[in-house]
Amino acid sequence: MPTPTGVGTEELRRANLRAILQTVHTHGPTTRAVLTKQLGLNRSTIGALTGELQSLGLVTEQTAVVGGRGRPSHLVVPSDDNVVVAVDVGVDRIAVALVGLGGEVLDRRTRGHQRGEHDVAHVVESVAQMIDETLSASRHTRCLGVGVAVPGAVRADDGLVRFAPNLGWVEEPFTELLSKRLNRPVSTGNDANLGVLAEHIRGAAVGFSDVAYLSASVGIGGGFLVGGRPLTGASGYAGEVGHMQVDGAGPACRCGAVGCWETKVGENVLLQRAGRLAGGGPEAVAEVIAAARAGEPRAAEAVNDVADWCGVGIRAIVNLFNPQVVVLGGSLAQVWRAAESRVVESVQRNTLLSPRGDAALRSAALGDDSPLIGAAELAFGPVLDHPQAVPQAV
Amino acid sequence: MPTPTGVGTEELRRANLRAILQTVHTHGPTTRAVLTKQLGLNRSTIGALTGELQSLGLVTEQTAVVGGRGRPSHLVVPSDDNVVVAVDVGVDRIAVALVGLGGEVLDRRTRGHQRGEHDVAHVVESVAQMIDETLSASRHTRCLGVGVAVPGAVRADDGLVRFAPNLGWVEEPFTELLSKRLNRPVSTGNDANLGVLAEHIRGAAVGFSDVAYLSASVGIGGGFLVGGRPLTGASGYAGEVGHMQVDGAGPACRCGAVGCWETKVGENVLLQRAGRLAGGGPEAVAEVIAAARAGEPRAAEAVNDVADWCGVGIRAIVNLFNPQVVVLGGSLAQVWRAAESRVVESVQRNTLLSPRGDAALRSAALGDDSPLIGAAELAFGPVLDHPQAVPQAV
Known part of the structure; x- marks a missing residue:
């Protein structure tokens, strides 16, 4: 193992070890040459650092031929031990x-x-x-x-x-x-x-600093990245998107208020509106969407109605957070894929508002695993x- | 002027000058002794730095007697030239x-x-x-x-x-x-x-990292501090609070959508609901509130109704941002002062929701000048x- 040289303080050394490990963890196997360039360190320093990570059992090194000129470079690989x-x-x-x-x-x-x-x-x-x-x-x-x-x-x-x-x-x-x-x-x-963390590191929101992740099952969860940092709020309770009131007429929500967004777009709302039993989960939602596509009027109406209400909530989020991307998960992703244009139309209903940066709507790249x-x-x-x-x- | 000593690089010097100037700008006249302690620098360095600020015409120094033991200390005062x-x-x-x-x-x-x-x-x-x-x-x-x-x-x-x-x-x-x-x-x-910046520096939100500032006149503006940093969004358009849909029944909003929060709590909404002409501004709002207090039924009903709707929007903001404090400005502050308990009751309607950190509601300390x-x-x-x-x- 090369002698550690060229790294000043212990703190700096730790920061560099961290940078290398995070790079290979996030982006996969990376050559020493690329790490050298990215971190702005010299080759012997990178060698010393990757050597230390190797002795910690966190990475392995493989010799790989990279680029057209056939020059071999060490490939630093996260160790899946x-x-x-x-x-x-x-x-x-x-x-x-x-x-x-x-x-x-x-x-x-x-x-x-x-x-x-x-x-x-x-x-x-x-x-x-x-x-x-x-x-x-x-x-x-x-x-x-x-x-x-x-x-x-x-x-x-x-x-x-x-x-x-x-x-x-x-x-x-x-x-x-x-x-x-x-x-x-x-x-x-x-x-x-x-969920928003995962989509930011490995999913539909890579490279974006302002991200809204909205995911519905029985309830709706919201996770936000604001200026590259997770939104937590003062006590860690921020992101409660399901209980924005969207309709003064109700229905009553289990939270004690009425007309919360959750009462309009939750999984069970879609199921019941389509005449199915609540509690069937994602598979039951998929069945309703398939039935809607096959022309069953009640299912189609339910999907359209939920799509409209999805747009109402997303519109509020876009106006409040001005994100680059809104990532949809759970049954919101299912409804989005089934009725994309309907959701978009509802999101864009306040056409006379600010010519804001267009937020892209996407389903979660990691599916329900975010x-x-x-x-x-x-x-x-x-x-x-x-x-x-x-x-x-x- | 003392020779500048004890400061390493030019960048560090600039950072220290900045720290001193910001301290006296924000907190008013401050002794060199306090600055020495706050900045963790020695006295001669502080003397050199305040000397430089003095020569730049940004501060003056006064000799003041501070504390019980009568020891004189230089007081660094922002220069209102x-x-x-x-x-x-x-x-x-x-x-x-x-x-x-x-x-x-x-x-x-x-x-x-x-x-x-x-x-x-x-x-x-x-x-x-x-x-x-x-x-x-x-x-x-x-x-x-x-x-x-x-x-x-x-x-x-x-x-x-x-x-x-x-x-x-x-x-x-x-x-x-x-x-x-x-x-x-x-x-x-x-x-x-x-507005949120001013309230954070000199108003009702001093010392808080997560702040919502909501101010109504004809429209409603929202300014947010999230983890101590201003919320801007990806393109600078974040904080558009007025166009969250709160009622599916309408009315139509000038933005093209229906039932936006602004259509329920704007200044002119209160005036018209009380049977007054729109466009009278804060004075007209004050007149309605006085009339309500004096027992005029239509005015009282208008104030109560707007107070309820204020709470609906504030509740959404509290659930989304989990702020320590919500600062109300413009006609929202007027309605808040007139019908505080009614607003609070509406904010707290989803009682079965998370036992979240209680957000304090306050009127803007800087009034309409935030x-x-x-x-x-x-x-x-x-x-x-x-x-x-x-x-x-x-």
């Missing part, structure tokens, strides 16, 4: 994935909650069992952490779930319980905040921030 | 103020637009005349800049007013025209963005950022 466990606690199901450094999903399992199983002890046990199974089946040698997405407001410092209405949770120490059960540190975040991938990024956070602190035990 | 001109172009009137370094309003004039005088050439000429008069009457020796607040979307780099619906402006080169007419640089910003004071801060910006670049000509 390192994994994290990502968990998405949805209302209908729990998803658990093993994600390698570099972002590849190596294993993915889902299990439905049964109705009534939202009791926090049940959920902790289900999640823990799924994690145990996943890690047992894994050939990967080092689990760097566990990240969890929940549909609720999460206190940043200890992961206390302040409120997750669709799970019926209030002030639940979910994170602490899961961490004790697993005997591992666990990080928990709001699903929509993790929060799950965001949970993986949450778990990778400490190592990406401080590579030298990676646990050496296997 | 330095002024800026602040302008607020409202829909009903133009306000022009002379504001000293340190933030004191030294002179203030208003002039009504006549109806139809929103033509940009007329407005430029009115503003310029008012500025000429103000500066002629002034004993102050150095005008550092001109800052203007307009009720519209402003392009950051050149002050082009993209859209100011209540003035009927679209793509108007107002800033360029005024700058040519005055033969001085002019900086222009959105009135609500400048945008004007913000425009002064905009004009002070270049000198506060780079004190050594202050124009030496008088």
Whole structure:
């Protein structure tokens, strides 16, 4: 391993290690030549830094022939010996994935909650069992952490779930319980905040600084990037998009108010408006959309109506945040793909307003996995921030 | 003047000059002892820096007796030889103020637009005349800049007013025209963005990082501080709060959509609902509120109704941004003071939602002058950022 030279202070060294690790984690295998250029460091310094990352077991190096002139360059590759466990606690199901450094999903399992199983002890046990199974089946040698997405407001410092209405949770120490059960540190975040993070790193919002991520299932989650930074609000509860009042006439919302956006565009609203039973989840939504396309009047009417109301909420978000891109997830993505022009027409209804920068509307590139991938990024956070602190035990 | 010592690079020196000047501008006269402590520099360095600011004509020093032990300390005082001109172009009137370094309003004039005088050439000429008069009457020796607040979307780099619906402006080169007419640089910003800035520096939002400033006259402006930074959005058009749809039943809004928040709480809505003529401005709103208090049923009903709708919009903003404080300006402040409990009840209608950090509701501490004071801060910006670049000509 080359002697570390050319790096001034320990802090600078850490910043450079971080920059290299984040680059290969986000963009995949990268040549030393590219890293040298990107970081503005000399080749021997890069060699020393990648050597240190290699000895930490975080990257490997391969000799690759790059470019037309056939000059060989070392390719720095994230080592997928390192994994994290990502968990998405949805209302209908729990998803658990093993994600390698570099972002590849190596294993993915889902299990439905049964109705009534939202009791926090049940959920902790289900999640823990799924994690145990996943890690047992894994050939990967080092689990760097566990990240969890929940549909609720999460206190940043200890992961206390302040409120997750669709799970019926209030002030639940979910994170602490899961961490004790697993005997591992666990990080928990709001699903929509993790969704926008994932779409920004690896999805439909790469390269954008101002992003709105709106995702509907039973409720609607909102995650925002504002000037390149996550919108958290004063207490971490920002982004509650589902309870903007859009209609004075109602209906009553479970939050206590009336006419909230959620009462117009949630998954179950679409299902019931189409004459289906609530609770069928994404598959039932897909069935309604297929029926609408096949000409069933009631389904078509439901899709059109929900598309119009989708536009009403998106319009408010565009006017408030002036994002470059609005990323739609969950049933909002399904409705968007089914009735794109109808949604756009509704978004653009205030035509006489400011000639604002056009916000692009897109479905989530990571599909329903945005929060799950965001949970993986949450778990990778400490190592990406401080590579030298990676646990050496296997 | 003491020899500058103890400051490393020119950049560091500039940063320290900036820190001192910003401190005395924001907090008023400050002793060298306090500056020494705050900046973590030694006394001779502070002496050198304040000496330089003095020679630039930006501060004066007074010998003051401070504290119980009677030890004299130099008091660093912003020099009000330095002024800026602040302008607020409202829909009903133009306000022009002379504001000293340190933030004191030294002179203030208003002039009504006549109806139809929103033509940009007329407005430029009115503003310029008012500025000429103000500066002629002034004993102050150095005008550092001109800052203007307009009720519209402003392009950051050149002050082009993209859209100011209540003035009927679209793509108007107002800033360029005024700058040519005055033969001085002019900086222009959105009135609500400048309002939140002023309230954050000198008003009801001092010390808060997450702030919503909502101000109504004919339209509603929204200015936001998010994590301590102004919310601009991708193109500078963020904060358009007036066109969130709050009622599917209407009425039609001038923006082309229906049921926008502005159609429920604008100044003229209150007036018309109370049976008055539109266009009477803040005085007419005050008359309705007084009548309501005196028991006139139609006025009372109008105030209550508008208060309810105020709460609907504020609730959406609180849910989206989770601010520590919501600062209300213009007729929103009038309605808030008249019907506080009614507004709060409406804001809190979704009682079953997250036990979120309680956002405090307050009227703007700077009254209707928040945008004007913000425009002064905009004009002070270049000198506060780079004190050594202050124009030496008088």
